[in-house]
Amino acid sequence: MDKKMLKRTRFFISLLLLVFLLLCARLAYLQVIQYDSYWTRAEKNRLRILPITAPRGEIFDRNGEQIVTNRPGFTVSLVDLGDGYSDETIAYLTNLLHMEKGEIRDKIRSQYYRRYLPIRLKTDVSMQIVAAIAEKRMELPGVLIEVQPIRNYVYGNFSSHILGYLGEGTVAAWVEDYWQQHDDYRYRIGELVGQAGIEMAWEPFLRGIDGGIQVEINSTGQAIAEFERVDPQPGHDIYLTIDxxxxxxxxxxxxxxxxxxxxxxxxxxxxxxxxxxxxxxxxxxxxxxxxxxxxxxxxxxxxxxxxxxxxxxxxxxxxxxxxxxxxxxFKMVTALAAxxxxxxxxxDRVYCSGSITRYGATKSCFRGTAHGPLNIVEAITKSCNVFFYEMGLxxxxxxxxxxxxxxxxxxxxxxxxxxxxxxxxxxxxxxxxxxxxxxxxxxxxxxxxxxxxxxxxxxxxxxxxxxxxxxxxxxxxxxxxxxxxxxxxxxxxxxxxxxxxxxxxxxxxxxxxxxxxxxxxxxxxxxxxxxxxxxxxxxxxxxxxxxxxxxxxxxxxxxxxxxxxxxxxxxxxxxxxxxxxxxxxxxxxxxxxxxxxxxxxxxxxxxxxxxx
Amino acid sequence: MFDRRLLKNFDFLLLLLTLALCCYGLIVLSSATQGLISSDPLFHVRRQTTWIGIGLAMVLLVISVDYINFYRWSWYFYTLNLVFLGLVLFIGKDVDGTSRWIELRFFDFQPSELAKLIVIITLARLLVDNADRMAGLFDAWPFFLHILPPIGFIFMQPDLGTALVFIVIFFGMLYMAGVPLRNMAIFTAAGMALLPLLWSRLMDYQRMRLLVFINPEMDPLGYGYQLMQSMIAIGSGGIMGKGLYEGTQARLQFLPEQHTDFIFSVLGEELGLIGAVVLLALYFWLIYRILKIGSYSKDSFGALLCTGVATMFTFQILVNIGMTISVMPVTGLPLPFMSYGGSSMMLNMLSIGVVLNVGMRRHKIQF
Incomplete structure (x- = not known):
């Protein structure tokens, strides 16, 4: 190795030393000087993220009258307090929410890698369930009631086939692609997705982008302090052509x-x-x-x-x-063709005697009516079959x-x-x-x-x-x-x-x-x-x-x-x-x-x- | 053509340092993956051990061939590299659920990992071949042309972090080959001028990561949150650490990817400043050793290979650890020998094999 290269190697090594000393210094700063503050934060680290569901876009008629809106609804969620979920809590919820034990276990498992997020067990529960949970709050650590926007159909049974409905079903591949390309934003477990009609076809427009709050929770899972907040972005509103x-x-x-x-x-x-x-x-x-x-x-x-x-x-x-x-x-098609x-x-007039026999088949007018001679206008007016049989042939x-x-x-x-x-x-x-x-x-x-x-x-x-x-x-x-x-x-x-x-x-x-x-x-x-x-x-x-x-x-x-x-x-x-x-x-x-x-x-x- | 005399020059210390890092990695990994798969707590540790084993076999394979052959095969490597990288753009487009990613991982070969070593080898040859044309500003254009296609492919994947590794390896090797520092400064300035163009090609989430690095308050629920949790984990570890398997942050899975990208946070929390400094010292020793082998090598090709490998390790360590303590943006580069993952473990082992190879054959004539 030549001298020049040796010199350069030495320079490289000094640079390396510098980088490592820098990392050490930063570590020492965090772990020695800032130790107390971080230790306290870790000790009571009960920071969780509570997502705020973005309201879906609303649907209006051509005159701007509401057809589909959102109303607040209650969702029962489960938060990990650091030591998993107790069997008693799950047993209680199974009963209260009429869910299978396996169903709850599946939801917990599906969110294993994001345990700092609450697991949504059931959306839009009744006031009775909310009251029951609030009453037993101290015995149900980690059970949380969140408020979420729920779809509200102003007219109920109205335009149902074109509006479509939401469900927890699968997300179409093109919808997933859309969101990944736009914001690297994915669907969460249990999120509602349009399953039919406008709700399905316009999913990327209707769906908003969820926000969230970083909160500190106490030993029963209640939020006691709010730190950071990102407001949700509501979905876009759709105006239909219908009246x-x-x-x-x-x-x-x-x-x-x-x-x-x-x-x-x-x-x-x-x-x-x-x-x-x-x-x-x-x-x-x-x-x-x-x-x-x-x-x-x-x-x-x-x-x-x-x-x-x-x-x-x-x-x-x-x-x-x-x-x-x-x-x-269909007869206008035949008329146009003729x-x-x-x-x-x-x-031109064609004579209708009430029936016509061609190619060995006899076919008649509706209820055998004989219309007499008709031109094409009269044939449409009277809906004469014989005239159009003739035209078809x-x-x-x-x-x-x-x-x-x-x-x-x-x-x-x-x-x-x-x-x-x-x-x-x-x-x-x-x-x-x-x-x-x-x-x-x-x-x-x-x-x-x-x-x-x-x-x-x-x-x-x-x-x-x-x-x-x-x-x-x-x-x-x-x-x-x-x-x-x-x-x-x-x-x-x-x-x-x-x-x-x-x-x-x-x-x-x-x-x-x-x-x-x-x-x-x-x-x-x-x-x-x-x-x-x-x-x-x-x-x-x-x-x-x-x-x-x-x-x-x-x-x-x-x-x-x-x-x-x-x-x-x-x-x-x-x-x-x-x-x-x-x-x-x-x-x-x-x-x-x-x-x-x-x-x-x-x-x-x-x-x-x-x-x- | 295995020669017993080669054994005399075999650098056992380097191999020992590598194995020490691997063992250290396994210990931290066992803590980081605790409870990740309840039915099989040692799942990740066993897999990682398998990869280390395979990696060692690869070291043997690599050192049995005189590294001068790498010089000869350089262009085959280069072509193969582009084929792999091109293929991944077309058939390797599946990344959704994190859990599935781990399942697939065992069979998942990441061409961009192997590409690092291939670029080191092929660039070393190119630099050796052009050794007499280094000083001029425009002498460097073949080198740029050389690394542009692989970097381009990786950038399109898009894997910004890995693309950056290539650029840093490139600069390290150019410097060692004798390109004046002044020229490199000009290249860097020109590169900066291209940044706006690069920015426009970035995915939204990549931009977000960079912006969050500059201002972590911007995204307190996403990457900013990860960063904060990582710093809480490390800071709360103190000098002595909370003890292995005792980290509270790690237990709660606060740390995203804590067995891969954020494994250092687990180490910092559980083994404290002492554990972290031990790791850094091991790394320093390893890289120092690699550079030393390079400086003893019989030709500049060998020296450049060692420089490339050393640069690669240095940069990945800096970026990965830097990210966990918020001095670097979040990029998802693995920590050599520590992060869980087959592709990177094998690549690291192969690289060590190349360096050992250079060291073994350092004398032209053996007496």
């Missing part, structure tokens, strides 16, 4: 209709219904409801019953998670399937503000081959043309389809979240209407179809009982046979409509499962909804007397 009065009206109308069917008519099949109202000029969802619903305030208590109902499945959001037969409301493909002119199944897809059927319509949209089924040669491994028979095209084939649709798809007819073919992305506002009032996100697809068709085609629907809601039309409605309505009824059923099972009742007919503001789809014909059940529901939307008082016989 509370309209949503209430939709839910009430559906619930009443279902109740009438079940109670008054003794319909053993009924019980499910759904409705969606959209703004056809933006895709904004004005109201969206699924029946049966549930009360979010008592959800956790009712959960096992709700989940156990295999027939009506109240937890399923029928507006997007279920696809149903479509029936005659006009666009030029197989019929806007004024003229355009063929492939063209019909193409136009079905153009209207957004067979794939999710693009609602991303809540999860779970179903695709539904488009009747097509490919579908039959893939699912049944059979060729398509021409006679089946007739069924497809009136919506009685393999088609299945979600009520949201139906509403979107209606909106497209109303606005001349524009498919907007339906959305539920209008804006996100942080706790300081700053708008973080504002929804913008988004066009996903434009169905190009001749203006005359739209005009004919719309006219057919307008006349359907006039005297003589299938929805003639809306004729006296003060605002002009365009509508189409549907009566879909329940799949694979005999005649004894009631059909599904459907109605789609938009209004005002000349300048559409609202596009509506109503579906009542096993509700009978479209005109008898779905139309009155739609009427109730539209009355609310246009602020029209239902006609009262007495009032009529006064005016006349």
């Amino acid at each position: 509370i009065p309209l949503q209430l009206a939709v839910e009430r109308a559906l619930a009443e209709a279902v109740e009438r069917l079940v109670v008054d008519e003794g319909n053993a099949y009924a019980g499910e219904a759904a409705a969606v109202a959209l703004d056809p000029q933006s895709g904004r969802i004005l109201a969206i409801a699924s029946i049966p619903s549930y009360d979010l305030n008592t959800f956790h208590r009712d959960f096992s019953i709700l989940e156990g109902d295999r027939r009506l499945r109240p937890l399923v959001n029928k507006t997007i998670e279920e696809a149903y037969p479509v029936g005659s409301v 006009l666009e493909e030029g197989v019929v002119s806007p004024s 003229r355009v063929g199944i492939d063209s019909l399937a193409h136009y079905t897809r153009e209207f957004g059927f067979g794939s999710p319509v693009g609602l991303t503000d809540i999860f779970g949209e179903r695709r539904g089924v488009v009747s097509s040669r490919e579908y039959k081959r893939d699912v049944y491994n059979e060729p398509w028979y021409p006679a089946e095209t007739m069924d497809a043309a009136i919506g009685q084939s393999f088609q299945s649709i979600t009520p949201l798809q139906l509403a979107n389809y209606t909106a497209m007819v109303a606005n001349g073919g524009t498919h907007y992305r339906p959305y539920l979240v209008e804006k996100i506002v942080d706790s300081g009032g700053e708008v973080l996100k504002m929804a913008e209407p988004e066009i996903l697809h434009q169905l190009e068709a001749n203006p005359v085609t739209w005009e004919r179809i719309q006219l057919g629907m307008i006349r359907a809601a006039l005297p003589g039309g299938t929805a003639g009982r809306l004729a006296d409605f003060p605002v002009s309505i365009a509508g189409k009824t549907g009566t879909a046979q329940a799949a694979g059923s005999g005649t004894s099972i009631p059909s599904h009742s459907l109605f789609v409509a938009y209004a005002p007919a000349d300048n559409p503001e609202i596009a509506l789809a109503v579906f009542v499962k096993h509700g009978g014909t479209g005109g008898t059940t779905a139309v009155p529901v739609a009427r109730q909804i539209l009355e609310q939307y246009f602020n029209i008082m239902p006609e009262d016989p007495e009032e009529e007397d006064i005016t006349s």
Whole structure:
């Protein structure tokens, strides 16, 4: 080794010595000079961190009315005082909180590495439990009552499927990723996470960042001094597109209709219904409801019953998670296909004798009615099956399937503000081959043309389809979240209407179809009982046979409509499962909804007397 | 080609110091992990012992090959290193529950640990090859180019602490190889100028740690809390300590990662100033010995290897102990031979093996 290097080695060693002496000096300072102060602190080191749960963001309707808020609730927690947890304490809590011993042990074990944090045993306990614990405070060292914000649903059983609920369940991977990227902030054991609806899909926005207090606790676990405090950051507030009065009206109308069917008519099949109202000029969802619903305030208590109902499945959001037969409301698709493909002119007439026989199959109009000669407008107005059988045969199944897809059927319509949209089924040669491994028979095209084939649709798809007819073919992305506002009032996100697809068709085609629907809601039309409605309505009824059923099972009742007919503001789809014909059940529901939307008082016989 | 004459130059003292540190580590570890796994109180101690055993076997393996071969294989090492570090970016992305981390740890190989030794070896060769071009300011660019890829990969992991270890090793070896101090000062100044860029690439929690170091009041519930608990533990230990297994802070698990990153806090609490100074003295002796072996080595390659290893140990000791007594930011660097963990134990053993190797073959001709 050369001399220079030796010199450098010596320098290195002196540096090393310096570093070590520095560490020694610091240690001596802490352990000799500061010894007394640190010793006292360690001796009574009962410093713990009590987390302060950040309130979740609140949820409002489009007018800023509260839907979901937070209220204070009591949580029972357990704090380690330095010598573990006594068996008596745990036994007492097992009893009081109706928990399993193993359950408590599991919670303790899961927090083994962060014993300076209290373990949350049960949230939102009753005042009785709080009082019982307060009474026995001295005998229950380490048991703590914390105050935490608890979700409060202003209307209880209201918009439950879209709001969703919270639970201690698993955290989706994308949510975990979001938080790790943002603040290296993780979910704690027992933390509540959105499990459905808006609460789930907007979890990263709704969830706040917890704060905490560093406290000193005494020998029974009570906080006696507060040292440091970090305030929690509340989650962001969400403003929905829905309007509370309209949503209430939709839910009430559906619930009443279902109740009438079940109670008054003794319909053993009924019980499910759904409705969606959209703004056809933006895709904004004005109201969206699924029946049966549930009360979010008592959800956790009712959960096992709700989940156990295999027939009506109240937890399923029928507006997007279920696809149903479509029936005659489908006829506008066939009409558009026929006009666009030029197989019929806007004024051509087809003679309806009440039935039609093609390819060895005889198919008839509803209740065998003979409509005589009709053009396409009259065919929609009267919902003539024979006319559309003929049109279906003229355009063929492939063209019909193409136009079905153009209207957004067979794939999710693009609602991303809540999860779970179903695709539904488009009747097509490919579908039959893939699912049944059979060729398509021409006679089946007739069924497809009136919506009685393999088609299945979600009520949201139906509403979107209606909106497209109303606005001349524009498919907007339906959305539920209008804006996100942080706790300081700053708008973080504002929804913008988004066009996903434009169905190009001749203006005359739209005009004919719309006219057919307008006349359907006039005297003589299938929805003639809306004729006296003060605002002009365009509508189409549907009566879909329940799949694979005999005649004894009631059909599904459907109605789609938009209004005002000349300048559409609202596009509506109503579906009542096993509700009978479209005109008898779905139309009155739609009427109730539209009355609310246009602020029209239902006609009262007495009032009529006064005016006349 | 094992030669009995090599035994004559074998530095038993260094091996003895290493083993002494390992034993000291095991004793403190047994206290730090007390009650961590109630069904098997010696779980961590037994595992650590296994790793020490494997590490010793690796020492034997390393000393049986003349270290001049490391010079020859340098570029293979370098390539392999980058492959490992690259792989970890793609497949090694799992870190959530702490308990699972320990379970996985036995099979968990941390390429960034091995990378330290590889960089020491490959950089030593590069410095030897360029021994005649050291003085000029721009002569240093190949060295920077050399360590940039491994540091970059580790920075992307992101493991700020380990990346810093590389930079310090780099400077230590450059200094020893003869780069003038004046130049190094310029490099440092240039590096400082790049800090804002670095800051923007840091994860939020890393920034938080640095800010908390500057101002511990900022985060009294997170890292600031850890720091305070660590200082209470050490300070309350006093001169004599509370006695092994008697630390109250340790019993309550107040100290996060008390068997890995914060093991020194347990030692400070239970064995006091005396125990801490004994540890520091052992470390000083070990590093002194390594540098001494370096100064006796037959070539500058061997000397640089020893310098690299000594720098690495020095820096890790300074940062780890410094962090527990709040003179350094919290970075999560393990304390050599003391912290629980397989990857770092093996790397430390391998490094000792390299130094022993240099010492054994210090004379060109044996008479």
